[in-house]
Each structure stands twice: as C-alpha cells, then as structure tokens.
Amino acid sequence: MSAARLPKVAGIDSPIPTPAHTASPSVEQQSHPGDPNAHPPAPDPVGQLTAAQDRLASWVTDLTTLHELTGRLAGTATLEDALRELLRAGGTLVGARRGLAAVSPADRLGPPTVVGLGLGPAELGTLETVPLPAAPEAVPAEEIHTDLRHEPGLDARHREVAARLGFAASYALRLSGESAGRLGSALWFYDEPAEPVERRRHLIGLYCRYATEHLARLLELDRSRATVATLREELLPARLPRVPGVRMAVRHRPAAGGGGDWYDALPLPEGALGLSVGGVSGSGISAVAAMGRLRASLRAYAVMEGEDPVAVLSDLELLLRLTEPARSATALFAYVEPASRKIVLAGAGHCPPLIVGGRRIEYVETSLSAPLGMLSCWEAPSVDFRALSGETLLLYTDGLLHRTGDPVDRAFARLHAAAASAPRTARDDPAQLVEHVLHTLLPDDRENPHPTEDVVLLAARFD
Structure with missing residues (x-):
C-alpha cells in the first residue's frame, strides 16, 4: 500500500516532498560515511511539517x-x-x-x-x-x-x-x-x-x-x-471698537472643520453702534469664505441704513439669494444708541438675545422668521427696547445651544440659568460674564478636540 500524501496547510502547497513509494533500505543497503555510493538520508516528513506549521x-x-x-x-x-x-x-x-x-x-x-x-x-x-x-x-x-x-x-x-x-x-x-x-x-x-x-x-x-x-x-x-x-481670523474683527457708554467682549470657539459663524461691532454715524451675529450653512473653507462675503456686505448695508435693521437684513437676504443661491444664513442685527441705551433689532431665523441685569434676566422677544435665503422675499418686524444702566446684552449663535447636547428648550433654560448664576463682579465686567457663561454652560468643551459647531458669544454692557 502506498504512503499517504501530506496535506496542504492553509491553502499553501506544502514544501515537503512526497516520500518515495519504496520500502526502507535494508541494513546492507544503508550507506556509511565515506562510502562513494552513499545516499543522502531520507527526509523527515513529520519534522518538516512541524517546522512549516510553526512558521x-x-x-x-x-x-x-x-x-x-x-x-x-x-x-x-x-x-x-x-x-x-x-x-x-x-x-x-x-x-x-x-x-x-x-x-x-x-x-x-x-x-x-x-x-x-x-x-x-x-x-x-x-x-x-x-x-x-x-x-x-x-x-x-x-x-x-x-x-x-x-x-x-x-x-x-x-x-x-x-x-x-x-x-x-x-x-x-x-x-x-x-x-x-x-x-x-x-x-x-x-x-x-x-x-x-x-x-x-x-x-x-x-x-x-x-x-x-x-x-x-x-x-x-x-x-x-x-x-x-487663518482665513477665519482675517475675516473677523481683530478687536472690538471703543464706544463711549458701552463695554464689549466676545468669545469665538470655532468648529474643527471651519464653520461660518460671525460677529461684528461697527461704529455708525451720529455715535450709534451696530452689533451683529450670524452664520451661514455648511462648513469648511467655502463656508468661511461665504461668511466673509456676507459679513462685509452687512457692514456696508449697516452704514447706509443701520437705523432700520429690517432693511439691512432684507438687503442681505436679496444679496444672498442672488450670489449664494445654494446657501442659507441666520443673522441678527441690532442698532444701538449708547447715549439713550435704545436698541432696535431684527433677526432672521436667529436665537433671541438675552438681557442680563440686576433687576431682570430675560430673553428679548423677537418675531419668528425664516433664515435668509429660505424664502423668495424676507421681511419681519423689528423689536425696540431700552436697556437699563448696568445691564448687558448677550448675542450668540446657535452653536452655543447645540454644543450642550440638550434639546433646544432645555438649552435655552440652561443658558438663562448660567447667566443668572453669574456673581456681581462678573455682571459688571462683560469679559468675565462671557467666560462665566461659557464655563458654566460648556464645562468640558475645551476637551473636545473636534467640535462640530461654531460658538460665538458677544456681550455689550451699558454703563
């Protein structure tokens, strides 16, 4: 009976040769060292298979x-x-x-x-x-x-x-x-x-x-x-202007991939001040570039007709629809008269600002409206009110709410509670106030290496 062939290992042809179909040589046929007729020793199939399996x-x-x-x-x-x-x-x-x-x-x-x-x-x-x-x-x-x-x-x-x-x-x-x-x-x-x-x-x-x-x-x-x-830093204000009667502070925590949120504070004729926050849809360098174009246009419209925030946003909506038809944007623009502390503002699909003071901490009720670029024609009524001496107006983008991970209504409540918990020293200093709100609302935010939402928080305190 012939000897069995060795199996293949894991689909690889075994390098071990099949043994000859002959009987073992007799003692007389066995070779001796120095014998010119000597033959190499017969291979050890078991040893070779073991070595192959080990390899x-x-x-x-x-x-x-x-x-x-x-x-x-x-x-x-x-x-x-x-x-x-x-x-x-x-x-x-x-x-x-x-x-x-x-x-x-x-x-x-x-x-x-x-x-x-x-x-x-x-x-x-x-x-x-x-x-x-x-x-x-x-x-x-x-x-x-x-x-x-x-x-x-x-x-x-x-x-x-x-x-x-x-x-x-x-x-x-x-x-x-x-x-x-x-x-x-x-x-x-x-x-x-x-x-x-x-x-x-x-x-x-x-x-x-x-x-x-x-x-x-x-x-x-x-x-x-x-x-x-770098592009985003060049397109946003390097510093906020100094306006008599108003002290301002801002914090911007950008998204990892580059978001389209902006902020601005612009001195206007007759001692007025224009404040704006907003954001364009999308992310990456294209969204940042679109944000820069939109913010620059808003500044121009604010200089020409800033006392009418509705007109400013209407012009911005028309520009966005004609030049950026694939994008939408949210925006809030406020026309401020520091001497009288009168504020007129309008929002397009944007979060309502928060007024923070010793006697009240409440959201400013703005009319519900669609974001810019979502309707064939945008227009919503403006809201006007007066801030008291020592009160601070907080403008922010929706990334501040989204980064909490909570539903929108709960995020609004948490933002209100964060502002209410600010100590008196923080309420007297807009820089301390924005730091307190961010730390309270987003305590672990700095440990997130890849945030997906821009955060803008702009504070204007009226002396």
Missing part, C-alpha cells in the same frame, strides 16, 4: 499583531495622537520603553512636530542638541546603535547625551512612503545594550510604512485646518 503560526501571530496595531493607529484623529500611538506600538514591537518621533516634511511647509514616549520636555530639548546629518536626505532608512557607550566612531555629543539620559542602545527608522515622501523619523531607546531581532525589524518596518501614509493624511488635514483658521 505559519508565527506569520499568523505577526499578521494579527500588525492588524491590531494598525487598527488602533487608524483610530487616531490628530497628528500628535498618531505619533504617540506610533511610539507606543513601536516600543511594544522592538521592546523599548522610551522613544521619540519627529515630523519634518520634505516640502518644508511644516508644521514641525516632536512627540516623546517616556520623555519629558527637558529630555526632548536635550535630544535636539544631538547633531544630525547636514542634509535630511542623508538620514538612513534604518539606524541601529547596539552599544552607545562603547560604539567606535560615534559623535561625542551623541555619546554624552546618551550617558546623561541613560540610553545604552537605540533603533531608528525613517518615516517615508511612496506617496507621502519623507515625513520624519521615529527613534526608540534601550536601557541596556540591545537590538531588535530580524523578525521584529521586519514587522515594525511594515507598521511604519502604513503609519507614514496615515500621518501624511493627518498632516494634510492639519494644514487645511490651519488655512481655514
């Missing part, structure tokens, strides 16, 4: 580890978080507990970013004093120093820093990819002389190639956000 198990383990680590890396949303995850995963793969990752793109457009693992700011600063190759292109793809204390030819400053920080060995990889190009490098440090084995080096090389592409995407996203932020 396959090792590959499966490595692929599982790589899948888990890249999955965690893909979950990072900022460049610094991704670099920290890269250092943690790399430290696990090469057996190091400290590391350093630096991003310095080849196009020199920045931003340069340095992140450490198990290293404080002082240690990172010390490492920056180690001389690097004059040309970034000269940085090797892989660099291993197995014994920094005794390795010949090592730069004296390199050896000095290693001794000061307690590094005995290091392993470095250049972060580069086919589409991303050269982004920077990652470096891990050992407390004792050591180096990663060939298998670990191969695995971390695969991981870093994937990480480089992910870092390149996050870098491009950071640059886009920086462009949007």
Whole structure:
C-alpha cells in the first residue's frame, strides 16, 4: 500500500516532498560515511511539517499583531495622537520603553512636530542638541546603535547625551512612503545594550510604512485646518471698537472643520453702534469664505441704513439669494444708541438675545422668521427696547445651544440659568460674564478636540 500524501496547510502547497513509494533500505543497503555510493538520508516528513506549521503560526501571530496595531493607529484623529500611538506600538514591537518621533516634511511647509514616549520636555530639548546629518536626505532608512557607550566612531555629543539620559542602545527608522515622501523619523531607546531581532525589524518596518501614509493624511488635514483658521481670523474683527457708554467682549470657539459663524461691532454715524451675529450653512473653507462675503456686505448695508435693521437684513437676504443661491444664513442685527441705551433689532431665523441685569434676566422677544435665503422675499418686524444702566446684552449663535447636547428648550433654560448664576463682579465686567457663561454652560468643551459647531458669544454692557 502506498504512503499517504501530506496535506496542504492553509491553502499553501506544502514544501515537503512526497516520500518515495519504496520500502526502507535494508541494513546492507544503508550507506556509511565515506562510502562513494552513499545516499543522502531520507527526509523527515513529520519534522518538516512541524517546522512549516510553526512558521505559519508565527506569520499568523505577526499578521494579527500588525492588524491590531494598525487598527488602533487608524483610530487616531490628530497628528500628535498618531505619533504617540506610533511610539507606543513601536516600543511594544522592538521592546523599548522610551522613544521619540519627529515630523519634518520634505516640502518644508511644516508644521514641525516632536512627540516623546517616556520623555519629558527637558529630555526632548536635550535630544535636539544631538547633531544630525547636514542634509535630511542623508538620514538612513534604518539606524541601529547596539552599544552607545562603547560604539567606535560615534559623535561625542551623541555619546554624552546618551550617558546623561541613560540610553545604552537605540533603533531608528525613517518615516517615508511612496506617496507621502519623507515625513520624519521615529527613534526608540534601550536601557541596556540591545537590538531588535530580524523578525521584529521586519514587522515594525511594515507598521511604519502604513503609519507614514496615515500621518501624511493627518498632516494634510492639519494644514487645511490651519488655512481655514487663518482665513477665519482675517475675516473677523481683530478687536472690538471703543464706544463711549458701552463695554464689549466676545468669545469665538470655532468648529474643527471651519464653520461660518460671525460677529461684528461697527461704529455708525451720529455715535450709534451696530452689533451683529450670524452664520451661514455648511462648513469648511467655502463656508468661511461665504461668511466673509456676507459679513462685509452687512457692514456696508449697516452704514447706509443701520437705523432700520429690517432693511439691512432684507438687503442681505436679496444679496444672498442672488450670489449664494445654494446657501442659507441666520443673522441678527441690532442698532444701538449708547447715549439713550435704545436698541432696535431684527433677526432672521436667529436665537433671541438675552438681557442680563440686576433687576431682570430675560430673553428679548423677537418675531419668528425664516433664515435668509429660505424664502423668495424676507421681511419681519423689528423689536425696540431700552436697556437699563448696568445691564448687558448677550448675542450668540446657535452653536452655543447645540454644543450642550440638550434639546433646544432645555438649552435655552440652561443658558438663562448660567447667566443668572453669574456673581456681581462678573455682571459688571462683560469679559468675565462671557467666560462665566461659557464655563458654566460648556464645562468640558475645551476637551473636545473636534467640535462640530461654531460658538460665538458677544456681550455689550451699558454703563
């Protein structure tokens, strides 16, 4: 009976040859060392199969580890978080507990970013004093120093820093990819002389190639956000004007992707003041650009006919419908006479302002109206009232309510309660008042790295 064929393993043809269909040689046929007729020993099928299964198990383990680590890396949303995850995963793969990752793109457009693992700011600063190759292109793809204390030819400053920080060995990889190009490098440090084995080096090389592409995407996203932020800052007032009888303060917390909310305070003829807040639909750089155009137009209309807020918003609605037919916008414009503390305002789909004082804390009732661009012709009646001495008018955008995560009616109640809880010192200072309201209403807002809503809060206090 012939011997059975060895099975294939996981769909891979087994490299183990099928044994010959012959009987084992007799004692007389067995070869002896030095015998010219000697034959090589018969292969051991069981041993070879075991070795193949061990190699396959090792590959499966490595692929599982790589899948888990890249999955965690893909979950990072900022460049610094991704670099920290890269250092943690790399430290696990090469057996190091400290590391350093630096991003310095080849196009020199920045931003340069340095992140450490198990290293404080002082240690990172010390490492920056180690001389690097004059040309970034000269940085090797892989660099291993197995014994920094005794390795010949090592730069004296390199050896000095290693001794000061307690590094005995290091392993470095250049972060580069086919589409991303050269982004920077990652470096891990050992407390004792050591180096990663060939298998670990191969695995971390695969991981870093994937990480480089992910870092390149996050870098491009950071640059886009920086462009949007710069554009937004240029389109909004750098400072609020000084108007006798009125003290003002504003806080703007932009959305991560760039939102279209604006604020403005504009001195008008005869000592009047125009206040406006609003926002256009959409997000990103196009929404920011549309916001800039709309705000600039509103300023022009306010100078020409600011005493009639309804006319100002009607003109703005016509402009939006003709030039931005795919967008809508909410807006609130107030014409203020500081001497008499008379306020005339109109709103288009916007939240009502809040008047805060010692005798009252209440919303100013404005007529319900659609946002600009939603109707073929917009017009709503204005509201006029007088503020008392010491009262503050709070104008805000709906992002302030949305970021609370509550239903609209509850968010309005929370905003009212936040203003009511302000101490007297805060009510006397508009800057302190807006800070108190934001901190009370959105206590954890600054910990949110990717807010989806703009927040504008403008306060005008009448002396």
